[in-house]
Amino acid sequence: MRRLMKNGARLLRRHFPYILFVNIVVTAAIYFSPFIIPVVGVFLILPIRVGFAQALYSLVKSGRRPVGIPLLLGFEDRRYLYNLLSLALRRILITIGYAFFILPGMVMSAAFAMVPYLLADDKFDQRRHNPLIASITIMRGEIRNLFFVHLWFYIGVGSWLAFTAYYLISEGIPAQWRDIGAIDIPRIAFWVILLSPLIKYLILDPYYHSIHAVLYKERKRRLPKRYRQ
Numbered sequence: 001m002r003r004l005m006k007n008g009a010r011l012l013r014r015h016f017p018y019i020l021f022v023n024i025v026v027t028a029a030i031y032f033s034p035f036i037i038p039v040v041g042v043f044l045i046l047p048i049r050v051g052f053a054q055a056l057y058s059l060v061k062s063g064r065r066p067v068g069i070p071l072l073l074g075f076e077d078r079r080y081l082y083n084l085l086s087l088a089l090r091r092i093l094i095t096i097g098y099a100f101f102i103l104p105g106m107v108m109s110a111a112f113a114m115v116p117y118l119l120a121d122d123k124f125d126q127r128r129h130n131p132l133i134a135s136i137t138i139m140r141g142e143i144r145n146l147f148f149v150h151l152w153f154y155i156g157v158g159s160w161l162a163f164t165a166y167y168l169i170s171e172g173i174p175a176q177w178r179d180i181g182a183i184d185i186p187r188i189a190f191w192v193i194l195l196s197p198l199i200k201y202l203i204l205d206p207y208y209h210s211i212h213a214v215l216y217k218e219r220k221r222r223l224p225k226r227y228r229q
Helices: 002-014 016-036 048-062 080-099 103-111 115-120 131-138 143-170 185-220
Strands: none
Touching: 002 016, 002 048, 002 143, 002 185, 016 048, 016 185, 048 080, 048 115, 048 185, 080 103, 080 115, 080 131, 103 143, 115 131, 115 185, 143 185
């Protein structure tokens, strides 16, 4: 777990502006797509994850930014439907997992983490193999580590964010309000709601995806020959 987080942090430090920009573009596309095409828009835009994975993996592989931003890679005519179905199935399975007491969803999220990277990899034989199964295969022995990374993000960072927001805001609360039972809860709630998305999208999400990109480079060599073309 420490190794993954350390390597992910190193990648993020080297290319933070680029990773941040691409992450904002992808996040905005996913969140605003339902307003453009109601209901199904969020699924139709999913292949943008493939281009995102390609952009991050290029940073890990060559240490240089790719020419342009390959976010449209997943929308190529010959690959779009395959990418869409694979990523939609991945999202559905993870959502079902989260519906069963959250932990199964976190395990599935770790097991299927490499799906966008496999779809972006030209050497992966998409015609003969399922990327979800291939992701599970190359993640064997690493699912537990990535699970704890996810757990750290969901619980550790969430708790830290709530405590930090409370501490910062409590400094601005009059002394007579700081007694238990007399804290200005609406003000604290306002700042937590305001700060949480900013920290998530500007720091945590780029870090989270950087860890996945580094992990794919490490695990790619474990991809059995039968999955390659």
